[in-house]
Amino acid sequence: MIKSLILYFQFFTRIPIAYEVTEPVDRMKSGVKYFSLFGLLVGCIEGFFFFICVQLLPMLVTWVLVLLFDVFLTGGFHLDALADMADGLFSARKKEQMLSIMKDSRVGSNGVLALIFYYSLLVTTFYAYSDQFRFGQLFFLICGFSLIGKTSIALLFYHMRYAGASTHGLGQTFVGVKTKDIVISQLITLVFLGLTFHLAGVLTYGGVMLVTCGYRQLVYRKVGGLNGDTLGAAASISQVVYLLILSRLGG
DSSP: OHHHHHHHHHHHSOOOOOOOOSSHHHHHHHGGGGHHHHHHHHHHHHHHHHHHHHTTSOHHHHHHHHHHHHHHHHTTHHHHHHHHHHHHHTSOOOHHHHHHHHHOSSOOHHHHHHHHHHHHHHHHHHHHHGGGSOHHHHHHHHHHHHHHHHHHHHHHTTTOOBOSSOSSSHHHHTTTOOHHHHHHHHHHHHHHHHHHHHHHHHHHHHHHHHHHHHHHHHHHHHHSSBOHHHHHHHHHHHHHHHHHHHHHHHO
């Protein structure tokens, strides 16, 4: 478990961990059972950052700083995927062209719009509902922010088909993940949300996973499978849905 978590921190965050993990590809796949736990650990770091900032600054300013801190902590890894996915899937091109657009390092208009709407929804939703949560609930809400993103990605690993000609992409690594590992990752999230937000947390988990399944169907219909960008974009999409549902039910 420890080596898989270290590998995830090395790959998905900018936290410097000077430790060489052997057989990284195999550990990346076999460690999916801990993928949600990794997301929770990242979320706890962001939660403690929130706790410190809110002692000094207004709540909304603190939330914006948490979002900024998330970018510094993760390098905007999934945000880049969100922009690439939007540019590719909504380009009204053929499958091969969509996949090619996703590989392009340049950001198009659809990608820019996706990022604008992503942050607009996060900021306005938090602004609208934050005063209806107790402080402890806000702390746990932020802890679950990264958790739900990783949980959504883990669900997409179920019987995943890889889209693209490259055999060296990140998405290819997760083809053939064991179903039991995916189930364990889902249970970790369900238990956390159930303990912290009770029925609202359980319903939020269900709503996010339903949207994730719908997103999966959309991607499969357009490009026939998943790749690194479409997987990473699921994290950002699920975070927006998580905040919308939990804020409405919790509030």
